[in-house]
Amino acid sequence: MTFVRPSVGVALCTYNGARYLQAQLDSILAQSEPVDEVVIGDDGSSDQTMALLQVFSSRAGAMGIRVEVVQHARNLGYILNFADALQRCRSDILFLCDQDDVWYVDRVATYLQRFQADPGLLLLHSDARLVDGDGVALGGHLLEVLGVHPAEVELERSGRAIDSILLRNFVTGATCALRRSLLAEALPIAPCWSHDEWLAVVASLRDGLDMLARPTIDYRQHGNNQIGASRRGFMQRLRQLDLLDQQRRQRTAERLLGLDALLQQHGVALAPLGFPGLSALAWRMAWSRVQLYRRPDVSARWIAHDAPRLLARLLNVCLAGAGWIGVRAAAAGARAGWRMPR
Structure with a gap:
């Protein structure tokens, strides 16, 4: 050939x-x-x-x-x-x-x-x-x-x-x-x-x-990058969370809605049937991340660094339209992730 x-x-x-x-x-x-x-x-x-x-x-x-x-x-x-x-x-x-x-x-x-x-x-x-x-x-x-x-x-x-x-x-x-x-x-x-x-x-x-x-x-890295890479402390990361700025929250909501539309277009089911739409994103984020946190090679220090991002993303999903269903979905996903065998 x-x-x-x-x-x-x-x-x-x-x-x-x-x-x-x-x-x-x-x-x-x-x-x-x-x-x-x-x-x-x-x-x-x-x-x-x-x-x-x-x-x-x-x-x-x-x-x-x-x-x-x-x-x-x-x-x-x-x-x-x-x-x-x-x-x-x-x-x-x-x-x-x-x-x-x-x-x-x-x-x-x-x-x-x-x-x-x-x-x-x-x-x-x-x-x-x-x-x-x-x-x-x-x-x-x-x-x-x-x-x-x-x-x-x-x-x-x-x-x-x-x-x-x-x-x-x-x-x-x-x-x-x-x-x-x-x-x-x-x-x-x-x-x-x-x-x-x-x-x-x-x-x-x-x-x-x-x-x-x-x-x-x-x-x-020269200070004029469109998107660069730098080490940021906790307060710097906190100030950059989308939750603290209305325009950024709206931008995140549009992103999540676009992602949800793409998933539906591809017929991708991220969560059990009881959690449709954006709530499925909340379930899947919590489920997969809690599984990762339980791995023996993932340190408590790294979890402490990553967990605020998870909570912020879950809140963004809820504010984008998932509401209290999203809160319940995140809790259910976390429980399911914790119960998964290592």
Whole structure:
């Protein structure tokens, strides 16, 4: 049987990123397994970004790489910009790419190997090494700083990705690659969701989400990231809870309603029949998280760090429309999770 290599595309979004962009562009061209196309959506840059992209287009074209640069007349924002760039790509495997990171030389080759080995894999992400604005290592990895427990990763990799994603997202777009076929189900992005979160949720419903436990990029932290990674103390995390701000509560309600609609569309039942709609989300969050808390490898310290997030998310579900039924569902889910055998 003749082996056909999947074509590889890159969806890169830029906005006034000239300071760091060149290093990222160089790392794309330096891949041990070359890419076939790069689609770049620029959100109205006023610095030297477009000049850098013009030079890059010539370099990449000379290497046989198709390059499309779209300069939007108005600022779309990074979510719509990525969605537009993804739709313009023609390749089989699509890499999401931020303007300020640096890819490891074997990134494309490593991802391609995983996609070729698993035809059901729809979206693959990885860890990342954190570096400062000058590219100097900060001494930590992305999942470590986010406080992601190996048990959460295990949930994702064991076919229960929805249980890890319901409570929080640790799929970072800059580390993601996906099959183009996922776009037919995942676009348009639901209101109030980021592109990486939504793509991961849709992939998880098809048991098509997985991750590489090692870093494949240097993830630059420079203070102007759209979404960065940093260690936050308890009071900082408390101030950022959606419960404390009316606009953020409304945004969370829209997110949850969009997720509920998606689950119904896919016919996914998260809870016993007595808990429909949003109350099913509350049941499942409590059920899966209490099971995780009971694991012998999950420390009391990590539970103390994570439990406030669980309570906040459950309250958000209740305020979004589940009401007192959601409270009863959460209690029932917690009891069921506690009674599950280890």
